[in-house]
Amino acid sequence: MKHVGIFLSNTFNKQLFIQQLLEKKNVALFGISSTTHLQLFSAYTVQQYLLEEDIHGYCGIEAARVQTLRSMSSGEQKRVLLQHLLSLKPDVLVLDNVFDNLDIATQEALKEQLSNAAGNIQFIQLAHRKKDLLAFIIDRLMPSPDGGFIALNESVIEHTSTEEAIVPAPLHHYNLTGNELVRFTDVNVSYDGRQVLQQINWTISKGEFWQLKGPNGSGKTTLLTMITGDNVKGYGQQLFLFGRKKGTGETVWSIKEKVGYLTPAMTDLFATRHTLLQMIVSGYLDQIGLYTIPSDMQLRSAYEWLQLLQLQHKANLPFNKLTQGEQRMALIARAMVKHPPILILDEPLMGLDDANAAKVIQLINKLAAETTSAVLYVSHQTEAGLQVQKIFELQKTENGSVGRTV
Ligand SMILES: Nc1ncnc2c1ncn2[C@@H]1O[C@H](COP(=O)(O)OP(=O)(O)OP(=O)(O)O)[C@@H](O)[C@H]1O
Numbered sequence: 001m002k003h004v005g006i007f008l009s010n011t012f013n014k015q016l017f018i019q020q021l022l023e024k025k026n027v028a029l030f031g032i033s034s035t036t037h038l039q040l041f042s043a044y045t046v047q048q049y050l051l052e053e054d055i056h057g058y059c060g061i062e063a064a065r066v067q068t069l070r071s072m073s074s075g076e077q078k079r080v081l082l083q084h085l086l087s088l089k090p091d092v093l094v095l096d097n098v099f100d101n102l103d104i105a106t107q108e109a110l111k112e113q114l115s116n117a118a119g120n121i122q123f124i125q126l127a128h129r130k131k132d133l134l135a136f137i138i139d140r141l142m143p144s145p146d147g148g149f150i151a152l153n154e155s156v157i158e159h160t161s162t163e164e165a166i167v168p169a170p171l172h173h174y175n176l177t178g179n180e181l182v183r184f185t186d187v188n189v190s191y192d193g194r195q196v197l198q199q200i201n202w203t204i205s206k207g208e209f210w211q212l213k214g215p216n217g218s219g220k221t222t223l224l225t226m227i228t229g230d231n232v233k234g235y236g237q238q239l240f241l242f243g244r245k246k247g248t249g250e251t252v253w254s255i256k257e258k259v260g261y262l263t264p265a266m267t268d269l270f271a272t273r274h275t276l277l278q279m280i281v282s283g284y285l286d287q288i289g290l291y292t293i294p295s296d297m298q299l300r301s302a303y304e305w306l307q308l309l310q311l312q313h314k315a316n317l318p319f320n321k322l323t324q325g326e327q328r329m330a331l332i333a334r335a336m337v338k339h340p341p342i343l344i345l346d347e348p349l350m351g352l353d354d355a356n357a358a359k360v361i362q363l364i365n366k367l368a369a370e371t372t373s374a375v376l377y378v379s380h381q382t383e384a385g386l387q388v389q390k391i392f393e394l395q396k397t398e399n400g401s402v403g404r405t406v
Pocket residue numbers: 071072073074075076101191192196214215216217218219220221222223
């Protein structure tokens with residue numbers, strides 16, 4: 001079997017390459033012919049199956065007969081899809097960022113599963129992080145300047161630094177008494193009679209730098225939606241947000257204005273004609289695009305944020321023309337412009353290559369150290385360079401996940 005691992009930077013046009021693979025164009029290098037049965041495993045494939053389920057009620061994956069794909073956590077969705085694709089026994093399975101979103105235990109189980117299938121199925125693995133390349137794949141490539149592929153050079157990582165730049169000052173201050181921002185006291189959550197979270201006790205105070213960790217399906221997203229005011233399961237419980245018990249007359253808006261939020265899925269919301277500068281300014285106005293005229297002060301401040309990101313020369317480019325790494329940094333800045341009491345970064349490194357991940361880590365460390373915002377970094381992955389102070393870890397039990405501070 002000629003397995004191939006390809007390390008791609010975020011500047012590479014992966015969509016086009018995948019399309020060519022699926023259409024079996026320019027694929028002789030990989031030993032693929034017009035009769036090859038080829039399947040793709042990617043975030044896009046998950047979306048296709050979800051769409052199928054939404055339209056027809058069933059997506060063809062056996063596990064989704066028991067629980068709908070839509071109600072599974074993102075990690076669970078990927079796991080059952082991969083299982084399903086392996087069961088189809090294709091000649092070639094293209095794996096696009098297979099380990100994004102998967103916890104360590106699941107990653108290990110998948111590696112074993114893939115390694116067991118490696119005698120029967122040829123894998124073409126596309127990865128943005130070198131550490132994700134499967135050990136049993138010996139042939140490792142990277143794109144060459146002439147449009148082909150060459151052997152992977154293991155040592156290249158380009159790097160620019162935001163260390164010297166200054167974080168722009170806040171334009172207004174929040175009037176919050178006390179030190180506590182969020183407090184869960186013995187909080188329980190069940191879905192359809194199945195307990196997901198059990199007696200959660202967790203306090204986030206001003207200026208702290210937390211990581212929220214836990215295996216797939218352990219309830220991280222559920223906890224986040226309780227902090228952002230989006231989950232009705234918070235009512236009637238000992239959940240305190242910004243000094244006020246949930247369900248005592250607060251508005252969702254009064255919670256949301258205090259939370260800066262980034263999830264990689266937000267990138268799609270900005271696939272419009274808005275420029276990078278307009279996109280950053282929209283963070284002041286809590287809009288997805290820019291439909292209100294910003295003040296001069298807001299514009300000046302947004303420009304200072306671009307200087308911090310070293311993207312001032314791209315201020316007037318459409319947001320969707322930026323590289324994935326630049327888009328991610330801009331989304332973090334947009335979530336941060338108001339210096340919210342809490343900045344939530346949900347899997348902020350997802351899909352980024354090594355060089356861009358290093359830049360984003362540096363930016364997050366800087367924001368955590370040099371602003372009064374509490375930063376909540378959400379991921380199962382431990383990132384060596386990230387200077388988190390405290391970790392809240394969810395562990396699954398039969399009666400829902402329990403949490404502890406590590
Ligand atoms: N609306 C819902 N209906 C039924 N079950 C749900 C619903 N929302 C979440 N769940 C279940 O609750 C559990 C926790 O899900 P959640 O998305 O909070 O986990 P997670 O830790 O964020 O997972 P991942 O890392 O895979 O994204 C999962 O088992 C999921 O299937």
